[in-house]
Amino acid sequence: GESVGLHLPTLSVQEGDNSIINCAYSNSASDYFIWYKQESGKGPQFIIDIRSNMDKRQGQRVTVLLNKTVKHLSLQIAATQPGDSAVYFCAERRSGGYQKVTFGIGTKLQVIP
Amino acid sequence: EAQVTQNPRYLITVTGKKLTVTCSQNMNHEYMSWYRQDPGLGLRQIYYSMNVEVTDKGDVPEGYKVSRKEKRNFPLILESPSPNQTSLYFCASSFSAQQRSYEQYFGPGTRLTVT
Numbered sequence: 509g510e511s512v513g514l515h516l517p518t519l520s521v522q523e524g525d526n527s528i529i530n531c532a533y534s535n536s537a538s539d540y541f542i543w544y545k546q547e548s549g550k551g552p553q554f555i556i557d558i559r560s561n562m563d564k565r566q567g568q569r570v571t572v573l574l575n576k577t578v579k580h581l582s583l584q585i586a587a588t589q590p591g592d593s594a595v596y597f598c599a600e601r602r603s604g605g606y607q608k609v610t611f612g613i614g615t616k617l618q619v620i621p
Numbered sequence: 622e623a624q625v626t627q628n629p630r631y632l633i634t635v636t637g638k639k640l641t642v643t644c645s646q647n648m649n650h651e652y653m654s655w656y657r658q659d660p661g662l663g664l665r666q667i668y669y670s671m672n673v674e675v676t677d678k679g680d681v682p683e684g685y686k687v688s689r690k691e692k693r694n695f696p697l698i699l700e701s702p703s704p705n706q707t708s709l710y711f712c713a714s715s716f717s718a719q720q721r722s723y724e725q726y727f728g729p730g731t732r733l734t735v736t
Binding site for chain 1: 656
């Protein structure tokens with residue numbers, strides 16, 4: 509069936525470097541793509557979203573890129589900090605009707621001091 | 622403080638003993654949802670509610686019940702828990718499905734173990 513997935517289950521990055529977390533999706537009918545961050549022992553927290561008619565959106569230290577041609581989504585974190593260590597989920601919202609949000613399996617980001 | 626609360630945070634129970642996990646939000650959100658999180662499977666939706674007295678099944682509803690009698694509360698009921706329902710459960714809420722439904726606010730989670 510249609511699902512949201514991730515390329516890398518674990519990513520280790522040196523503090524200060526940039527991080528790139530990737531996600532592949534298969535549902536062409538989604539109207540929004542979203543990134544969530546889950547720190548250890550906590551619930552997921554919304555980071556940033558991108559509408560399906562955009563290819564790039566920037567937030568504070570984060571950038572999300574959307575490539576609809578290859579159905580690929582990425583989250584870039586600039587100057588990665590120890591506080592960025594967490595599991596990152598990509599998610600998609602299907603357009604029309606109920607507008608269900610479907611989550612991927614997650615990527616663990618480890619920041620090396 | 623805007624938040625979603627869940628109780629209990631941790632629960633160990635035995636097979637067949639009915640239990641309820643409560644969820645409450647103070648943001649006047651219309652939309653509420655329950656997820657379970659299992660290693661390697663991410664977050665899977667159990668049930669959702671688009672408003673008071675409006676609920677529907679998510680992807681993995683078997684063995685669960687919900688109710689939405691008040692806007693702020695959305696309890697999850699396990700009538701006869703089984704070991705395969707051992708999991709980490711999250712409640713979430715957001716504004717109406719026609720608006721920013723994808724910006725969900727999550728509770729802190731309930732770790733359930735069924736022996």
